Amino acid sequence: MNIGNLIKISLRALNNNKMRAFLTMLGIIIGVASVITMLAIGQGSKKSIQSQISEMGSNMIMIQPGTGNMGGVRLSGESQQTLKLGDYYALRDKTQYISACSPTVNSSGQFIYQSNNYPCAITGVNSDYLDIRKLSIDEGTVFSKQQIEAAAKVCIVGKTVITNLFTNGEDPLGKVIRFNKIPFTIIGTLNEKGFNSMGMDQDNVVLAPYTTIQKRILAITYIQGIFASASSEANTNKAIAEAENILRTNHKLKPTDADDFNIRSQEEISKMLTSTTDILTILLACIAGISLLVGGIGIMNIMYVSVTERTREIGLRMSIGAKGRDILSQFLIEAILISFTGGIIGVIIGLGASFLIHAVFSWPISVQLYAVLMSFVVCTITGVFFGWYPAKKASELDPIEALRYE
Amino acid sequence: MNKSIIRLENIKRDFVVGDETVHALRGISFTINEGEFVSIMGSSGSGKSTMLNLLGCLDTPTDGEYFLDDVAVSSMNKNQRSTLRNKKIGFVFQSYNLLPKTTAEENVELPLMYNPAYSGKERRAKAIKALDDVGLSDRVNHKSNQMSGGQMQRVAIARALVNDPVLILADEATGNLDTRTAYEIMVLFQELHAKGRTIIFVTHNPELAAFTSRNIVLRDGKVIKDAPNRQIESAKKMLDMLPKQDD
Numbered sequence A: 001m002n003i004g005n006l007i008k009i010s011l012r013a014l015n016n017n018k019m020r021a022f023l024t025m026l027g028i029i030i031g032v033a034s035v036i037t038m039l040a041i042g043q044g045s046k047k048s049i050q051s052q053i054s055e056m057g058s059n060m061i062m063i064q065p066g067t068g069n070m071g072g073v074r075l076s077g078e079s080q081q082t083l084k085l086g087d088y089y090a091l092r093d094k095t096q097y098i099s100a101c102s103p104t105v106n107s108s109g110q111f112i113y114q115s116n117n118y119p120c121a122i123t124g125v126n127s128d129y130l131d132i133r134k135l136s137i138d139e140g141t142v143f144s145k146q147q148i149e150a151a152a153k154v155c156i157v158g159k160t161v162i163t164n165l166f167t168n169g170e171d172p173l174g175k176v177i178r179f180n181k182i183p184f185t186i187i188g189t190l191n192e193k194g195f196n197s198m199g200m201d202q203d204n205v206v207l208a209p210y211t212t213i214q215k216r217i218l219a220i221t222y223i224q225g226i227f228a229s230a231s232s233e234a235n236t237n238k239a240i241a242e243a244e245n246i247l248r249t250n251h252k253l254k255p256t257d258a259d260d261f262n263i264r265s266q267e268e269i270s271k272m273l274t275s276t277t278d279i280l281t282i283l284l285a286c287i288a289g290i291s292l293l294v295g296g297i298g299i300m301n302i303m304y305v306s307v308t309e310r311t312r313e314i315g316l317r318m319s320i321g322a323k324g325r326d327i328l329s330q331f332l333i334e335a336i337l338i339s340f341t342g343g344i345i346g347v348i349i350g351l352g353a354s355f356l357i358h359a360v361f362s363w364p365i366s367v368q369l370y371a372v373l374m375s376f377v378v379c380t381i382t383g384v385f386f387g388w389y390p391a392k393k394a395s396e397l398d399p400i401e402a403l404r405y406e
Numbered sequence B: 001m002n003k004s005i006i007r008l009e010n011i012k013r014d015f016v017v018g019d020e021t022v023h024a025l026r027g028i029s030f031t032i033n034e035g036e037f038v039s040i041m042g043s044s045g046s047g048k049s050t051m052l053n054l055l056g057c058l059d060t061p062t063d064g065e066y067f068l069d070d071v072a073v074s075s076m077n078k079n080q081r082s083t084l085r086n087k088k089i090g091f092v093f094q095s096y097n098l099l100p101k102t103t104a105e106e107n108v109e110l111p112l113m114y115n116p117a118y119s120g121k122e123r124r125a126k127a128i129k130a131l132d133d134v135g136l137s138d139r140v141n142h143k144s145n146q147m148s149g150g151q152m153q154r155v156a157i158a159r160a161l162v163n164d165p166v167l168i169l170a171d172e173a174t175g176n177l178d179t180r181t182a183y184e185i186m187v188l189f190q191e192l193h194a195k196g197r198t199i200i201f202v203t204h205n206p207e208l209a210a211f212t213s214r215n216i217v218l219r220d221g222k223v224i225k226d227a228p229n230r231q232i233e234s235a236k237k238m239l240d241m242l243p244k245q246d247d
C-alpha cells in the first residue's frame, strides 16, 4: 500500500463530508490563528520596548530616593527625601565613569496660555538631561548656567504641549506661559519623539531649570531623582558601583545599613519591562494553546463519530484487502489533513489579524517564523495525537462484525 | 482434469458466547474446482455465512485445513490473508456495501487502491472494463446514491471482478432485490460462469439454486447434500418468461 493511494483515499473520504471536515477544521483554525496573533502582539510589544529603550540610551542610569526593591512592593520614591543636591554635585564632580548627570524634580499642574489651559507636569532638570534622555532642541536653546543659578523662569516644551496651548499656530518661542500662576518664558522647543511602547507620549513634557522648580514652585531643598549617563555602555556597571559608593559615603551609611536610594541601569529596566511582556506573551500563548487543544479534541470527537458511522465502510475495505495499518493510516491521514489544512488557514488568518490589529490600533506586532513553523508542527502533532485513538480503534475492527454493523 | 480452487478438510468453526459454545460448522469437507458455479443453501442459522467468511479468508477455522488455490490459509496471519483477499477473492454482499457519494468507477477501483502494483491509469482502465462487463458502461460516473438497487449490485459485482479473482463469493447477493432484478443479476452471474469464473453463491432461495452448476445444502453446520446440477436452468429464459412490467 503506498502513501499516495492512502492520501487519495483520505481525500475522497473528506470530500464526501466537506461541511463536517470544515467544521472540525474550524477549531484548529481558530486555535492556530489566535496563537499566531497573540505571539505577534506579545513579541511586537517586547521588540518595541527593547528598541525604545535602546533609543533612550542604553547607558542611562536612574537614581531614586528610598530603598528600592525592584519588582517588589516599595514606597513611592519621590515621597522620600534622602537625595540632596550634594549628592548630585558629588556625582557630577567626583566620578570617573559618569559622563553626564542631572537632578530631577517634578511638579504637576496646569499650564495656561491666553484662553487655553492644559494639565501637564513640569520637570526641573539641568542641560545634561537632554543628552541623557536623548532629547534634542528643535528651535531655541537650552538653559544656560546663569539661568540655572538664577532660578530663571524659563522652559523648554515638547510638541504635544505646544499643540495644546498654541492652538492658533503661533510660534511658541519667546511666549510666556503660566504654570500655577508663575510665568515661564519658552526658550526652546523639543524635537518630536512620539509615543513610547507603553503608550506614553514622550512629547508631553515641559522642562525647566531644577532650581526654579525647587525654589519657586515646590519650595524644597531635596531632589526627587538623578539621571546620569555612564561614559559608555560597557562602563555602566562600574558607574553604578561608583555612584553607590559616593552616595553611601555622602549619606554616612554604615556597612550594615541598607542603601537609602536605589540605582537602576537602563539594562535592568529593560529586563524588567521585557520580562513583563514575556509573561504576557506566555499567558497569551497559553490561552491560544488551550483553544488549539479544544480544536484537537474536536478532531478526536469527529473522528470517533466518523469511525462508528463508517464501520461498514471499514469492514468493506478490510474485506477487499485493506490491512489494519491501511485503515489506521487512512484515518490518521484524514485527521492530519484536517489539522494541517486548518493550520494553514489558521496561519493565514492569524497573519491577517495581526496586520489588521497593527493597522487599526497601531499596536506593534512582530510575526516570527518560529511561531508559524511551531504552529504547523503543533497542528500535525495534534492531528496525530487526537486522530490516533479513533484510527487505532478503526484498524482493530473485526471485518465480519464491521460488515454486519447496522 | 480441472484445477481445484478450494479444498476443505474437516473444517470446524466454534463460537464461544459466554460459557456456551456454538458449533456453527461441524466438520465440513469438499473440493471446488475452477469454473464451478456453486450454490450453498440452507435455512437461516445453518452456517452458510460462517462458511463463506471462512472461504473468503475473513475468518479462520477452529479446526481443519483450508487450501485456497493450493495455499494453506489456516496458517496465514491477518496481513497475509488481507493480501490474499485483495488478489484472489471478490466479495458480493446482500447490501452492496458501496461507498456513499462515490462514483461507480471509484467504488470499483477500490480493491486496486490497496494493491501498489497498479497505477492510477491502470486502475481506471480496469474499473471501466469491469463496469462494462456488468453492463454499466453508461454509469461510470454516477454516484452510488443515484442508482437503483440492481445497478448498485452490478457495481458491487464489478468491484468483485476488478482484481481478476480466482473466486467470487456472494452472500445472499439478490436478497435485497425484487424478483425481476434478482433474475437479472442471476443472468449476469451465469454470464460470468460461462466465461469461466468460479462462483460460490449463498442463498436460502432454492429457486436460484437451479441456475447454478452444483448445489450444496447445509444444515446445522453439516453438509447434508452436495450434488452437481444436471439441468442448469437459464436465468435469461426465466427473465423473459416473467410478465412484462410497464408503468
Ligand SMILES: Nc1ncnc2c1ncn2[C@@H]1O[C@H](COP(=O)(O)OP(=O)(O)O)[C@@H](O)[C@H]1O
Binding pocket: B015, B016, B017, B022, B023, B024, B042, B043, B044, B045, B046, B047, B048, B049, B050, B051
Ligand atoms: N460471531 C458469532 N458469534 C457467535 N455465534 C455466531 C457468530 N456468527 C455466527 N454465529 C452462529 O453460528 C450459526 C451460523 O450462523 P450463520 O453462518 O450466520 O448462519 P446463516 O448465514 O446460514 O444464516 C448461528 O447459530 C449463529 O448464531
Ligand SMILES: [Mg+2]
Binding pocket: B048, B049, B050
Ligand atoms: Mg447468513
